[in-house]
Amino acid sequence: MKKNLLSWCCCFALSTAVLASCSKDEAPDPTIASIAVSNPDFQVLEDAAIRGEVAGILSNKNPNDPQGSGNFTVFAPNNAAFARLGLNSASDLLTLQKPFLTSTLLYHVANGTLAGSSLQTGSTSASALGPVRRIIKKGNDSYVNGSRILATDVQAANGTIHVIDKVLLATGGNVVESALALKDAQVFIAPELSFLVEAVLYCELQGPLSTTPNITVFAPTDKAFKELGVALGVPLNVPADIRKLPKATVTAVLLNHVLAGGAKFTPELPENTTVNSLGGAPVQLGTFTNGTITVKGTNNTTPATMVIPDVQATNGVVHVIDRVLLP
Structure with missing residues (x-):
């Protein structure tokens, strides 16, 4: 064998x-x-x-x-x-x-x-x-x-x-389909990105994120959302708890995780610079080190690191990260 x-x-x-x-x-x-x-x-x-x-x-x-x-x-x-x-x-x-x-x-x-x-x-x-x-x-x-x-x-x-x-890594689906595959345990035996999928559905962003071409998406893990809930004092124990937060707030946060103007793999991301997210808020990119790069929102005290970088989707590239990026 x-x-x-x-x-x-x-x-x-x-x-x-x-x-x-x-x-x-x-x-x-x-x-x-x-x-x-x-x-x-x-x-x-x-x-x-x-x-x-x-x-x-x-x-x-x-x-x-x-x-x-x-x-x-x-x-x-x-x-x-x-x-x-x-x-x-x-x-x-x-x-x-x-x-x-x-x-x-x-x-x-x-x-x-x-x-x-x-x-x-x-x-x-x-x-x-x-x-x-x-x-x-x-x-x-x-x-x-x-x-x-x-x-x-x-x-x-x-x-x-x-x-x-x-x-x-490549999923064969668009950004939303890729997240759904993780959430439905089609990739790992255990579900992942369940909170992110719930947030996208809550804010009705599944259409734009499925069809907008050449985007770079930073996708926070379920653990990242749970830790955000602790910081906000709003327990996020299950994905449906995302709906306890104002829809406009969740929308702004989600758009802070999307970069337009090119589907970028890690070596293509402009290191040590600030770029605008799809929501308009700045996102700070760190140093490219050992195949990954940190990313930080305006109101994050600590940068997010990449857990699974460089996942190719049909309309972009997804980098799974360990923190929610706060605008």
Whole structure:
């Protein structure tokens, strides 16, 4: 089973170490899957591939390669990338719904060969899942969406691997549909963003947030809303408690979490500056550090940090944060 899979990812950092260890007497190009299992730094990726039932796919040639060579290209997250999401072992993967896990793995795969030299700023590539990923340059580093590319062009018999430092996430739905998927436990086994969804429905913003293109949304967790209730002296124990607050106030707060004028992944957000939210109030962005950036509303004493950054939706990018941004 381990030979299977996504060891594909594993393949990743095998980088020079693994490749250099192959003797000249061995087959010159092992498959993506067989490269993967040999490197313990891709254990979680391998476990994910097994549970997501995409194991056999990357052990074989790709019949859908438009270039006719039978190749895949895989952006492979290492163990540290999964750890950012609290996924440190095979048992942790059980907190994810299997269909979402499978979709997430396919978002890391492209049909055909994408050489490292082709990963130029502004270029895009379609994934096996469907949504398109884009290449971003910041400083001396290149990113695919918000994930830094650590190594490129690890060759296998059935394709190419590029190693990345964050798991790529895409929902296949718009911003509101993405929040609903979390709230309805279609992503994690436990519901999340339930208070945010209730607030959006209360303020009748589901239409604009579903159709407005190219927005960046900061999405507070359920815990963030509960902590806000404590600070306000208005207990927010269940999502319906949001309706205890004035509708105009909740609307102003929600619009403070939306930036228009571009769907921005973390390396694209202008660090150490102030930008206007869709509601007109300023939002302060901090320093881009280790793939995340802090964000602070006018009346926040402490900046919010990103819990899950760089979630691609069809009409924007969502960053899940640990505080409600107060205008």
